[in-house]
Amino acid sequence: MKFTDDGYIINLRKHGERSLILTTLTEKHGKVVGYVKNCISKNSLSTYQPGNHIKIDAYSRLDENMPSFKVELISPTAVFFMQDEKRLQALSSFCALSNICMPELQDLEMFYNRIADFFNSINTPNWLQSYSKFEFYLLDFLGIGLDLSECSATGTTQNLAYVSPKTGKAVCKSAGEPYKNRLYLYPSFILDSQIIPSQSELADALKMTSFFLNKNFFAVHGLKFPECRDNLASII
Numbered sequence: 001m002k003f004t005d006d007g008y009i010i011n012l013r014k015h016g017e018r019s020l021i022l023t024t025l026t027e028k029h030g031k032v033v034g035y036v037k038n039c040i041s042k043n044s045l046s047t048y049q050p051g052n053h054i055k056i057d058a059y060s061r062l063d064e065n066m067p068s069f070k071v072e073l074i075s076p077t078a079v080f081f082m083q084d085e086k087r088l089q090a091l092s093s094f095c096a097l098s099n100i101c102m103p104e105l106q107d108l109e110m111f112y113n114r115i116a117d118f119f120n121s122i123n124t125p126n127w128l129q130s131y132s133k134f135e136f137y138l139l140d141f142l143g144i145g146l147d148l149s150e151c152s153a154t155g156t157t158q159n160l161a162y163v164s165p166k167t168g169k170a171v172c173k174s175a176g177e178p179y180k181n182r183l184y185l186y187p188s189f190i191l192d193s194q195i196i197p198s199q200s201e202l203a204d205a206l207k208m209t210s211f212f213l214n215k216n217f218f219a220v221h222g223l224k225f226p227e228c229r230d231n232l233a234s235i236i
Contacts, residue, residue: 001067005029006074008119009052010095015038020048021101022069026057027112031102034058034069047071049078051091053119079124087122089232090131094118095134099143111141123160128202128236129189135209136190144168144216148191151175160186164170165211181224183206203236 007026015021018040025034034056039048050217055077060067082092089101098115102108114130114137121130139145145168149156152169153176161222162176162183163169176183189197197205210225210233218225 001063001065002058003029003059004055005032006053006055007032008052008115009048009054010075010164011050011099012048021066022048022071024054024069024150025098025102025115027059028107030106030108031098031104032056032058032067033104034067034070038073039071046076046079047073047077051078051081051119053077071170077119077122081210086232086235087127088183088226090124090128092228092231094131094134095211096228097138100223100226101138101213108141109139115177126196129197132187132202132205132209133190135206135213136187139209139212139216142217146170146212151235160188162186163208165208168212168216184211199236203233206233206236231235 005028006080006082007024007025009022010025011023013021015035020039021033022036023031026032031198037110050170052073055072057070058067114134118127118130118134121127136146146210147169148160148163148165150170151160151172152164152167159173160170161173162171162180162184163168164171164183171183184207185201187201187208189195189201190205201219210229214225
């Protein structure tokens, strides 16, 4: 196996005194775990940080073996998260969810654009909106996406206002009003980029994606939901 790809560091752990096992989320090969030999030094510390945008040259003699990486820093993206507690918590959550949920060596296709949007928007007022979209489309990537096309009760495509936690389907305002305290708000801003959500709408969207990720992925696979993701919800 041999390839070159761009991506983001989502996990790293020390191997021996001077080497690392690096997990990256790449554009064409999805999640890739590789070995970086003798890379730990004072000069390289800024390169090997979660969230950094890097280029990797990956090589292994056999496809089933862990590849060795040669790493080149494209952009020190991590530094933009360090300046704010909420951004840093969002990065921790992104890395944890990606590391647990993503299969190795699978092309992410259009989903990678959502990932890049999150990193590209980190210095804009809409960064949390981009993060919310990442979680929403992560559900879709995992095959457990929500159906927001029409009201599950009436079939109408008009006045969609809620999402049912039982079905993951949209509910119109008239059908959902009597039960609104048990429903999530319809995340219009995710489907229409012209809509700027309020802080409470963002918080509700994150509660919704957290619920469905927990229910339909983590619980199904017997996995523990990341604590850093729960921490993100508590500071929004």
